[in-house]
Amino acid sequence: MEKLYKFLKYTFIILWTVFIVAPFLWAVSTSFKDFQSVNSKVTYIPWLDFEPTLEGWRVLVKSPARGGVDIVEPYFNSIFVTCTASLISIILGTLAAYALSRFTFKAGFVRNNDITFFFISQRIMPPIVLSIPFFIFLSTIGLLDSLLGLVVVYIVLLMPIAVWIMVDFFNRVPKELDETALIDGCNPYQAFYKVVLPNSIPGLIVAGMFCIIFGWIDFFFAFILTFTEVQLLPVKVVALNSSITPWWSLSASALISVAPLIIVAFVVERYLSKGNLSGALK
Amino acid sequence: MNLIGENLTYKPDNQFHLNNVSFDFKKGNLYTILGRTLSGKTTFLKTIAGLLNPDSGNLSFEGKDFSKIPVWERNVAMVYQQFINYPHLNVYENVIFPLKQRKLSEDKIKTDVDEALKTVGLVGFENRKIQELSGGQQQRVALARSLAKKAKILLLDEPLVNLDYKLREQLREEFKKIFSKGLSSDAILIYSTTDPQEVMELNGEVIVLDEGKVLQKGPAKEIFENPRNLKVAEISNDPPMNILKGNKSSEKLIFENISINIPTHFKNLEDQNYNFGIRASEIKLDDQGEEFEIELAEISGSETLLHLKKGDSKVIALIEEVMNFKIHEKVKIKFNENKFYAFNKEGELISSPYGDLNG
Numbered sequence: 001m002e003k004l005y006k007f008l009k010y011t012f013i014i015l016w017t018v019f020i021v022a023p024f025l026w027a028v029s030t031s032f033k034d035f036q037s038v039n040s041k042v043t044y045i046p047w048l049d050f051e052p053t054l055e056g057w058r059v060l061v062k063s064p065a066r067g068g069v070d071i072v073e074p075y076f077n078s079i080f081v082t083c084t085a086s087l088i089s090i091i092l093g094t095l096a097a098y099a100l101s102r103f104t105f106k107a108g109f110v111r112n113n114d115i116t117f118f119f120i121s122q123r124i125m126p127p128i129v130l131s132i133p134f135f136i137f138l139s140t141i142g143l144l145d146s147l148l149g150l151v152v153v154y155i156v157l158l159m160p161i162a163v164w165i166m167v168d169f170f171n172r173v174p175k176e177l178d179e180t181a182l183i184d185g186c187n188p189y190q191a192f193y194k195v196v197l198p199n200s201i202p203g204l205i206v207a208g209m210f211c212i213i214f215g216w217i218d219f220f221f222a223f224i225l226t227f228t229e230v231q232l233l234p235v236k237v238v239a240l241n242s243s244i245t246p247w248w249s250l251s252a253s254a255l256i257s258v259a260p261l262i263i264v265a266f267v268v269e270r271y272l273s274k275g276n277l278s279g280a281l282k
Numbered sequence: 283m284n285l286i287g288e289n290l291t292y293k294p295d296n297q298f299h300l301n302n303v304s305f306d307f308k309k310g311n312l313y314t315i316l317g318r319t320l321s322g323k324t325t326f327l328k329t330i331a332g333l334l335n336p337d338s339g340n341l342s343f344e345g346k347d348f349s350k351i352p353v354w355e356r357n358v359a360m361v362y363q364q365f366i367n368y369p370h371l372n373v374y375e376n377v378i379f380p381l382k383q384r385k386l387s388e389d390k391i392k393t394d395v396d397e398a399l400k401t402v403g404l405v406g407f408e409n410r411k412i413q414e415l416s417g418g419q420q421q422r423v424a425l426a427r428s429l430a431k432k433a434k435i436l437l438l439d440e441p442l443v444n445l446d447y448k449l450r451e452q453l454r455e456e457f458k459k460i461f462s463k464g465l466s467s468d469a470i471l472i473y474s475t476t477d478p479q480e481v482m483e484l485n486g487e488v489i490v491l492d493e494g495k496v497l498q499k500g501p502a503k504e505i506f507e508n509p510r511n512l513k514v515a516e517i518s519n520d521p522p523m524n525i526l527k528g529n530k531s532s533e534k535l536i537f538e539n540i541s542i543n544i545p546t547h548f549k550n551l552e553d554q555n556y557n558f559g560i561r562a563s564e565i566k567l568d569d570q571g572e573e574f575e576i577e578l579a580e581i582s583g584s585e586t587l588l589h590l591k592k593g594d595s596k597v598i599a600l601i602e603e604v605m606n607f608k609i610h611e612k613v614k615i616k617f618n619e620n621k622f623y624a625f626n627k628e629g630e631l632i633s634s635p636y637g638d639l640n641g
Contacts, residue, residue, distance in 0.1 A: 176366045179333050182353040183360050184427070185383035190354075198370040 024255075031056045031251035038247045056248025060256075071236050071253055078216065078233035079260070081147060085154030086211035090204065092155075093162025098192060100163070101170035102178065119163040122156060127220045130156075138225060145229045153221050158211040165210065169203030170196070209268045213261060233257050284308050285330070285348075285435060285470055290339035292325055298494035299325040300336060305489065305499070309434075310467035312486030314502070315474035318517060322494035323474035327437045330472065331358050343435070356435075359428035363440040365420035367412045373399075373423055374408035380431045398430035401460055418449040429460075438473045442480070454480060478518045482506060490514050507636035512629035515559050521587060523623070524565070524597040526558045535622070538593045540572050545619045547635055556632065559623035562587070565599035568616035579607040590615065 029044055032052035043049035062068020096119070100112050134153050135144070143149030173196060181191035222232035237253045240246055285307040292300040299322045307313055315323045328334040329341070332353035341348040348356070359380070367376050377398055381391045399405050402422040412420060421441060428436055441457075442450045461471060461484065473484060481488055481502055488505045490497040497517075498510040509515035515523040528537030531553050535542045574590035574597070581587075586601040590613070599615055607613070624633040
């Protein structure tokens with residue numbers, strides 16, 4: 001029985017791993033092919049099945065004038081927009097979440113929960129509904145087709161995630177911890193950044209990770225709100241597709257656009273396992 | 283120059299947490315707040331700390347209006363019943379935190395912290411992480427942080443309640459020593475608890491609190507000997523004092539068809555109905571006594587608690603040895619009539635075995 005269970009368990013794990021990893025291997029292999037090797041017959045292993053070439057990768061860094069599709073600039077645009085918007089969202093979102101978790105707000109019928117819901121409701125609406133007001137708003141203030149405009153829109157999209165995660169996190173930090181800090185001579189701001197914040201690192205990392213992921217993978221708003229001046233990576237990758245699909249450079253660009261998220265996942269995993277709060281909660 | 287509270291009332295959500303509480307705490311003294319859970323003890327301490335603002339009433343310390351001073355400038359220290367420390371700091375950094383906050387000189391900080399750690403017996407634990415400590419040790423760190431501060435008002439909110447039995451006994455002993463020698467004559471110590479035994483052992487001035495109201499104030503001995511009313515008698519004894527509805531005639535005390543000789547201290551009482559009170563420890567097993575039925579027998583430590591019943595009356599007897607009883611078994615018990623209290627119909631104390639009802 002024990003053995004059968006083990007056998008089934010590992011079979012499942014192996015199948016699942018293949019299911020997850022296979023597309024990546026397929027993309028890696030395709031990125032080193034040329035037109036000939038993609039379209040002739042099914043091939044997998046370089047040198048044995050087909051002759052590898054770096055053409056698919058070279059196209060990505062060549063300027064359009066020399067027959068390439070420069071994705072270096074969109075790549076850095078994406079990094080800039082995602083990081084800036086995530087950072088601002090985390091800072092503002094954490095402050096908002098702390099206030100919502102610790103203070104009681106009353107404005108007419110509006111209470112803390114209503115305010116939290118207001119933040120989250122930004123994510124409930126389908127993006128297509130938001131796109132029209134965003135478009136009009138950005139064109140009115142003259143930020144259409146600009147990095148700054150994208151940052152503004154992404155903050156609207158990412159801050160609810162930060163607020164949502166951090167409110168939940170702060171609610172689980174005992175209020176007595178803040179009170180002890182106050183009693184020990186901290187004013188409320190010092191209590192926040194000297195005591196609450198250092199104990200909120202796991203929450204901040206989770207919130208940051210979600211912001212980066214959702215910012216990085218957004219295609220829709222990057223597509224609607226930019227034209228020629230500024231382009232983000234997802235839009236550029238999709239734009240590679242023309243009458244002939246360049247599978248090799250498409251695979252290469254897909255791989256390098258996934259790379260940052262994989263790195264983030266590995267870094268974050270280290271921090272997440274260190275639950276830091278157990279001492280205060282016991 | 284004392285800590286004075288006048289008519290403090292705090293009533294969120296239509297329920298009294300503090301109901302017209304007044305007090306006058308003098309420096310160098312130990313005050314214990316005794317009350318059941320949700321009786322307002324924590325609210326009381328938080329109000330003094332400044333974490334809560336009372337709806338009405340005045341609070342002053344050293345002649346200054348305390349309500350105008352924010353928490354972080356009040357120079358109080360507080361130990362919570364949950365073990366609250368800063369989890370991101372080690373033991374030493376935890377204890378040093380409030381001193382650094384006050385920007386004292388390095389040398390002064392060092393001696394104060396070392397002294398506090400020595401007092402609570404945590405020398406050698408300086409570099410440990412809080413998460414690596416046991417509950418008792420965590421509470422010691424919290425106490426060390428409070429002591430190192432040398433605050434003028436030290437608040438302890440049921441500091442032992444979350445510890446297991448053995449550790450509680452041990453730490454209670456240590457607390458007693460720390461308070462008796464470590465407390466400067468410049469400080470006021472306020473200790474809240476649900477446990478009457480802690481109150482008696484700490485032997486300070488007691489305030490009995492119930493539903494936010496002060497029921498009785500006085501030295502521990504006074505509360506024990508002359509509980510002002512039935513509620514105090516119940517709160518200040520563990521197990522609660524037994525209350526028996528009965529009648530006093532010229533010759534006998536009668537309840538549940540049991541008649542008992544009138545104790546000498548009842549001689550001057552009017553003949554009428556009373557609530558008679560007797561502590562569990564004043565009831566003994568005796569073959570010549572009255573027959574009661576056992577409802578429940580609990581062994582706790584080296585004692586046995588018998589929950590007994592006769593007619594409508596229920597009593598708890600404390601037997602000072604471990605004995606096995608069967609439920610519904612009949613036992614004979616004898617009341618120590620010289621330790622009977624008498625409360626009137628309104629529940630107020632009329633006569634006490636310790637005499638002297640001045641307050």
